Structures are given as C-alpha cells and as structure tokens.
Amino acid sequence: MIYALAAIVAAMCMLLGISIGSLSIPFSTIIEIFLSHWFGVSPSHPIPDDLVQIVMAIRLPRVVLAFFVGASLSLAGAAFQGMLKNPLADPYTLGVSSGASVGAVLVLFFHWQWAYLGAFTLPTASIIFGLATLFLVLYFAKMADRRMSMETIILTGIIFSSFFSALISLMIALTGEELRQIIGWLLGSVAMRGWNYTLMIVPFFLVGSLLLFMNYRELNAFTFGEEAAAHIGVDVAKRKLVILTSASLLTGAAVAVSGTIGFVGLVVPHMIRLVTGPNHRFLLPLSLLYGGAFLVLADLAARTIISPRELPIGVITSLIGAPLFAFLFIKRTKRKT
C-alpha cells in the first residue's frame, strides 16, 4: 500500500519531469509516445517526430538518470545511517564520493581519453577511483583497528575525504580553462548525458540495491549496535563489509555519472524515517522510490527556474536540503531534551 503510493508519486514526478521544459508536452502525448515506441500501439493521431525525439532521446534518459541517481544516493544514505547508528551520516561519509570526484577531476584536468571508452573515460575513471577509495578506507581502518569499529571507519573516511578534497583543490588552483568544466561537474548535473550514461549506472544500482534489500534485517540489528547484532546471530564482519560495499557502490556510481549531489542521501531517508519509523524493511524501498522522485523534481527545478539557463542540480538539492535538514535537526534535538 505505502509502496503503491510511493510508486505512483515517483511515476507522476517522472511524467512531470518529461512534460515540463522549454517545450511543454502534455501527459497524454507522452504516454502515447511510450505506447507506440515500446508496444507498437499506434497513436490516435500522428505525433511530430521532433516531439518523439525530445521525449525519447533527451528528456526520458535525463529523468531516468535523475531517478537512478536519487534512488542510489537515498538508499546509500539510509544504509549508512542505519549501519553507523547515526541519522546524520550521508552517502559521502566514507569518502567514496571524494575518491570518485578525484577520478573525474583528473580526467578533466589532464584531458584523459582512454582507448575504446571515449566519452566514458570520465565515469569509468570515477567509478574505479571510488571503489579504490572504498577498499583503501576499509584497509586502513582494519590496519588501525582489527575489529574495524564504526568510529575507526568514520574517522578513516574523514581523513581520506579531506585528503582528496585537498587534491581536488590543488587541481582547481592549477587549472586554467578547465575550471568551469571542473566546477560544473563538481556541482553535479544529470543533463545531456544520453542513454549511454543512464545505462552505466544501472548494473551498479541493481547489484547495490539488491544487496542492501537482502540485508535489511542485519541493518535493523546494526541499529542496536554491533554487539547486539552479534548476540542475535549476525555475522558482523561479513555483513558490515557487504553493506558498506553495496552502499559505496551505489554512491560511487551515482557520483560518477552525475557529480556530487548533496543532501539527497541525508534528507530523504530522514523524512521517511519520521513517517514510517526506522525499520529498514520499509525504509529501504521507500528511500529508493522517494529519493528518485525527489531528484527528478530537483532536476526539473534546476532547469526551469531561470530557463533557458540551467542551475546545477547540486545547488538546488543543497538549497532545499540544508534548511530542511536544519529544521529536522533542531526538531530532533528538542525531542531528545
């Protein structure tokens, strides 16, 4: 029931995202285009080719990408918050996003162009760097503390984050003409990526979210602390690794295709938790659906507010997210006292 509602909301947001733009397209036309395109149902009256082109080649991939990125970030956020027992944790806590950013900025800075990859050099490098960061963080955390306590992992993540941020700042300081490109990428965008980009995130999204769904009980257990989780029979070391890896995979892939988009992973799971409670059985699927819908709307706002110019989507999410988060934080602190 709650899933159906969330799915409808998400679908409506996506339709809205496709419909609104410099050229307004009514819902009925969009649906007719879909029907004819995928199921061969001929439309009641002919639809101009350029309209079909706009929907299928420009707006749909963009909206779908926004949905996947939003869903990935929210899922990862929910998982990190449960795992780290900290509702203020976000998908970037482990430093994976910083690592992925370093990869992307390096590509822009040095104008790398890897064989066979062409335009995909950037997201590929980004994902590779993100994953490498994850394993580095886990490896260092294990070196520092054999038990890999959450505190150690968070601290290691912060250390790596700061180091990578410094690297990025260094490249920004040294760069000339690529500045705009780098900043633009860092602010995040789902624009003009086309289907190829959209399809890149899909395998990571599927693997990451499936692994998280399979571990929703363990996530609930971890919320009570690692000791309690061990007492009820959770294989702590193994599950911790699986959950952190899946969440990082989602984050890394999202960062690779869209840059760092802040606050989605923080605010969306938080809002859902306020409504349905912290049980990950509901929290995870709802985070996926609402997180996706939220980013589709944010993207819509980003490209319509001062159209024809576009705002970076990361700016929109942060502009909405930060005050909302401050409000939630104050409310939470008040409830505690």
Next chain:
Amino acid sequence: MKAVLNVCDISHRYDDKTVLQKVAFEVEKGEFFGILGPNGSGKTTLLKLLSRELPLQEGAITLNGVSLASLSSKQLAQWIAVLPQNVDIAFGYTVKETVELGRYAHQRGLFAKWTDADERAVSAALAQVGMLAKETQTLDRLSGGERQRVYLARALVQEPSLLLLDEPTNHMDISQQILLLDQLKQWTKEKQLTVIAIFHDINLASMYCDRLLLLHEGKVANIGEPSDLIEEEMLKSVFGASVRRQAHPVVASPLITFVPNVVQENEEHILDSLTITGNREQIVVASPRPLKVLSSAVVGAGFQWATHFVNRHVPKDYDCDDPEEEMRQYLRNRSFDVHQTIGMMTAVYLEDAVIVRQKEGDVSLVAIVTAGVGNAVDASVAWKRTEAIGCAGTINIVVLIEGKLTEAAYVQAMMTATEAKAKALCDAGVVDPETGTIATGTSTDCLAIAASQTGPMYEYAGTVTPLGKALGRLVYEATAEALQKYKKRRGEAR
C-alpha cells in the same frame, strides 16, 4: 545431569596484561549460575569469551558437547542469548520490531519468510516479560527497566539453551530487580533454561543462584553453593572489605553486610550517660548512642539497634487484638522513634521498679526490673494448663551492658538472665496457682539484653564467664527485690 557448558582452562590476555588464568568450570542444564568478583577480576571478560564476543586465546569452551569456536554466528545465537548491561537505544523501533529481531538466527535464506511460529514465539516472549500491552510503543518511550525486559524478550525468542547476563539488574530499581530475577529463576526450573549471570550484589547472587563462581584476579577463587561459598574470610580476601555473614530472614541463603572501616570508637562509658526517667505511666531509659539489643519485647523484638527502652504501665484489664500496633501508636504519640525503641508493657506499678547498677572490674551493667507474678507459670508443667489465663502480671527485665557481645554472647546472656530470674522466683516461693508447683516465670515475661558494642569484648556470657557471673547475680538480685516490692504492695492492698 549433563553439563551444558564446559569451560576448560581458559586464559585471556589483553596485550601484556593477563586477565583470566586457567579458569575452568562446568554448568549444568537448568542451573542458575552466578559469577561474583571485584572490579577487574575478569568477570566481564569471562562472559565475553562465553558469548564469543572476544576470541578464545587459550583453553576450550564446549556447549552441548560442541566446541564454541566451530559454530556459525547463527548457530551460536540459537544456543546462546545475551542480555548485556547496556544496549544502545535505537530510536523509533517499536517493542515488537525489537523483539522480532531475536528470530534472526532461526530464519533461513536470503528473503526468509516470517512464519507463524516466529509470530507465536514473539507474542509468547512479550507476554512472559509483561510487555505485550506495549508492543506498539517505541523503545525511547519506555523506562530503563521496561527496555531491559524488551531485550530480555528478544533474548528469549532466540530460544536459547543458555542465557548470559552481565549485571542484569544494573539501572533497575529494587522491585524491578526482584521481578527480573524471579522470572529467570522460574524459567530455569520450568524450561530448563540455563542462566549464567554476573552479579554485583552478593546478596542477590546468593539468594537466586544455585551455584556461584568467585573470581579473584583472573583466577577461580572458589566454586560452590552460596551457603558454602559465602564465607566471611573468603569474601574478605576476594573483595578486600570486611564482611559479616548472617542468615536471610526468609530464604535459606546467607546474607552479607559490609562493615565500614570508619566505625567510631567512642570511648565514653555509655552506661554513665544513660538517663532514666519514670512516672506512673512509663519508665524510659534513654541512651545518647544506639545499643544493640536482643529482646522478646512487644516492639523491637529480635536483634535491633535502639536508643530508648520504654516500659509502659497498662491497666490490668488491658486487652487488645494487636498489642504491637497499639504499642507502636503509643510510642509514636509520645514522639519515640519506633525503629529505635524497645517497647514493653506491664500491669505492675512502676513505682516498684528496681534499677541496679553494678561495676566489677571491667564488667559494667545496669538492670531494670519490674515484677508481678499474678500470672506465674511453671514452665515444666505448663502443658497441663488447658486454657490461656486472663489475669495480668509480668516480669520485664532490661539489662544494659558496657561491651562488645558476639551473637553467641547475646544468646547466652538471655539464658543466664532467664536462669537467674527463675531462681529468684524459686527463692521467693512464687507458686504457679494452677499446678501448685514453684513457678519459673510468668506467661508474658519480657527480656532485653542491650550492649554498647564498644569497650571490652565478650565472646561468651555463660553462667561462669566474667560477664555471665555479673549478669546472673545482678538479675537475680534485682528480680528478688522487685518481687519483694510486689509482695509488699499486694499485702498493703489487702
């Protein structure tokens, strides 16, 4: 009975500090097994090794004949459940969701189905800890004790054969502690659940545990039943504090109290600073410091510390269903602290009370006696009496002693005083009116032996010990004099 848990020579080391050394014991099925020891004795480390929270370094632990190390996480959780001292509060989870987590170890597969059996186990556990009515409440809204019960329910739905508890009663008030421990005790009997618990409170441990393990500096100091284990000497060496052992008033287990090291040694002679006031209504002995009293008085019977001794005159036809409560009320009305007052009653005229002091060498005593023998009884033939007699008349004796008395000395002092009283009655020729034989006392006599518990030490107070000699003589003389006064007044009355 077969041992559920077998711990064989386990040792544990943190860096270069040895915290456990060759610890070995067995726990049987359905046993309530307690672990006691001072801080740093390795209690928690031992429990963490049993729950596999810490890896085993040396030795072996087998559960139901299987090595603990060979079990998977889920298998372990099916056999052992843990109720830790502190649990992080997970905000927003309901009571039921929390307990459902306990079924984790019994669920199979990636997307395991929640079965009817799971549901039943959860409801049953919630009912057993009395939290069924609150199953939809969130954890953060519960009190500490309630939350602990929820975690207990979660441990129960694991359906373990062994339950480990680390100071389970921490953060609980006393009624919650008793509730929890009663429950656990019941489960060990009914469900053959084996419980191993760390205790902080020696008395709680000795009341509930079948056997205790005393841990001292990482080694087993002793293992055994509470009554064998809770020895004053043993506890003193393990805990480094002076303890006294007593019998529990209800349960057949020892009760331990610690003796503070700063007990004030007051050298002042307490018997010299007594104030004794009297009128027709009452005689009051007031002491500036409490005395330890063993008495058969109406109020304050048994062992008690008291500052006031009240002997109250009641009319001959005094008749009350609950004299103790009536006497308490009387004392309260006159601003006595009933918890520090020994209250007696008599129908004798209080003007006839005899107060005698004696100081012989070290031995210093005061005796206050009121005597009436309207009710005289010969104890040796009292069985011939058919009904309780109605007429009033009683002998009340209060003896105050300067000195430290052991419990044995108190009881011997009671005997000595009683024998002296009986002899005084005999010599005065007091006769049991029913049987015509020499009386040994009256049917309502009261005796109180009070000692300052400072000054000279008296281990015994039998009739030929220094204290016994003085006591016997004093009580005899005072009683004899009081009987004479009574006789004289009776004579005048006629």
